[in-house]
Amino acid sequence: MAEYDVVIGLEVHVQVKTNSKMFCSCANRYGEEPNTLVCPVCMGYPGVMPVPNKEAIDKTVVAGLMLDCEIAKYSKFDRKSYFYPDMPKNYQISQYDLPFCEHGKVKIGGNKGFSGKDLPPKEIGLTRIHLEEDVAKLTHFGTYSGVDYNRAGVPLMEIVSEPEIATADEAYAYLTSIKQIMQYAKIGNCDMEKGQMRCDVNISLKPKGSSEFGTKIEIKNLNSFRAVHKSIVYEIKRQRRGYDNGETFQQETRGWNDDRGETYLMRTKESAHDYRYFPEPDLLPVTFTDEDVEKVRVTLSEAPLAKQARFIADYNLTDYDAEVLTQNREVADYFDAGAVLVDTPKLLANWIISELLRELSEANISIDECKIVPQQLADMIKLIENKTISGKIAKKVFSEMFSSGKDAKVIVEEQGLVQVTDESAIEKFVIEAIENNAPQVEQYKSGKTEVLKYFVGQVMKLSRGKANPQLVIELLKKNLD
Secondary structure, eight states: OOOEEEEEEEEEEEEOOOSBOSSSSSBOOTTOOTTOSOOTTTTTOTTOOOOOOHHHHHHHHHHHHHTTOEEOSEEOOEEEEOOOTTOTTSEEEEOSSSOSEEEEEEEEOSEEOTTSOEEOOEEEEEEEEEEEEOOOEEEEOSSOEEEETTSTTOEEEEEEEOSOBOSHHHHHHHHHHHHHHHHHTTSOOOOGGGTSEEEEEEEEEEETTOSSOOOOEEEEEEOSHHHHHHHHHHHHHHHHHHHHTTOOOOOEEEEEETTTTEEEEEEEOOOGGGGTOEEOTTSOOEEOOHHHHHHHHTTOOOOHHHHHHHHHHHHOOOHHHHHHHHSSHHHHHHHHHHHTTSSOHHHHHHHIIIIIHHHHHHHTOOGGGOSOOHHHHHHHHHHHHTTSSOHHHHHHHHHHHHHHOOOHHHHHHHHTOOOBOOHHHHHHHHHHHHHTOHHHHHHHHTTOGGGHHHHHHHHHHHTTTOBOHHHHHHHHHHHHO
16 A cells, blocks of 8 residues: 655634624623624624724734744735625635735653654744634524624634644644743733634645645534544545545545534635635725834743743752643642742642642533632641641541631631641550550561551541541551661
C-alpha cells in the first residue's frame, strides 16, 4: 500500500467578548429569548449604517500579538455575498485581502495529546486573523427550522492556520492552545457548547515526500475538540482508502455525523470569487501606528506557556503540576496569589490539584465561585507547615472550609483539631498501643518491620488523629527497639 503525508489546516472561529455587537449597539449576550437582541442594523434593514466596534478591533489586535502576528498598519472590511437564512443582509461584513493580523504562530507539544501519546514540541504557522460579524443560529426541528438572529452581528474572529498540522493529535493540541490563549487574554469565553468557538478542518493527503498538495476536503462546523479529532481520524482513513482504490477527489465541503462517526457530503466547495468580495462601502479603512500597537502590547497578559515556565522556575513545581495549574487562567491566578504567602508552594499546588479541583468538579462550580479564597487556603497550608495540624486533619479542615467558607484557624479551634506535638503526651499513646498489641510486637521483633504501619494507625486512633506522625514513628521505633 502507498504511503501518504497528511496535510491539515484549521479555521477557528472565536466569538469576541464585547458589550455590544460588531456594527450596532445591540447587546452581545448569550442565552436571551430568540430574536430579542436585534435592531435594524443587524437585521439588515435598508438604509442603515454600520459602526465598527472598537473593543472588538482592539481585542483582535491583542489576539494577534499573543500569537506573534504582524499587525497590519492599514486594513479594511469587505462584503462577502451569499444567500442563506442565517444572514439577513444576504452579505456578511468580513475581511478579505487586508486582515488585521498575519504570519503568527502557535506552539504545541511537550505534553500528552488526545490519544495519550507524547507530542514533540512544534510551531504551527498562522496565515491570518481577521474580524467579521457572526451569522444567526439555525435550529432544525425535523419538519421546520427556526432562526435566532440574536447571534447575527456578534464580533467573530477567524484564526486561519497554515497547512502544517500532520495528525489529529496535533490538531487537538493546536485547538487547546488557541482556546487557552483566548481565555487568558480575556478575548472570548470559547465555550463550544454555546457556539462561542467553532472549527472547520481542511484536510488532504498527498504521496509521501511529494511537494504537490492533494485535493482539499473541508469538514464544516465542528463544535467540540473531540469531534475535530474523530473527524480527522475518519477522513484520513477514507481518503487513504480512496486513493489506494484509484479514486479521484474533488474539492468539497463535508459535515460530521457524530452518531455514525463519519463525514458526509454537503456541497462542492465554493471559491472566493463565488462570494464576490468587494470593499465595504459604508466603512472607512482602519489604520494603526507603531505607537498604537505598542500601547496594546504593554497590556498583554502573560501567555500560558510563559506562566507555566515561571511556575516551574520560581516555585519549583514539576512539569505536570505547572501544566495542570495553567490550563485555566483562573486556577493559575488562584495559585499565583497563594504561592507568595506560603513557604512550600509545591504543597499548595498539591492541595489545589488533588483536593480543590476535585471538589470543584464534584460541585460543578468554577474556582471563581469557590468559598475558599487563596489567602484562606494559604493559611491552612501554613498550619500544616508549622505542624499545628497534620495532613490527615487538614483534609477534614479543608472539607469544612469548602462547604462553609470558614477560616482554617476557626475550624481548628472550634473542633479542637490542633495537632499533638508534645513528646511525652504522644509517648503515652505509643506505650498503650504497644501494650495492647503483643502479637504485633513479636512480629516486629522477628523482623517484620512493615508492621510498624499498624502501630502508627493504632496511635493515631488513640490520639484521634492529632498526634504528629513523624514523632509517632520515632517514638515507636525507640520503644519497640
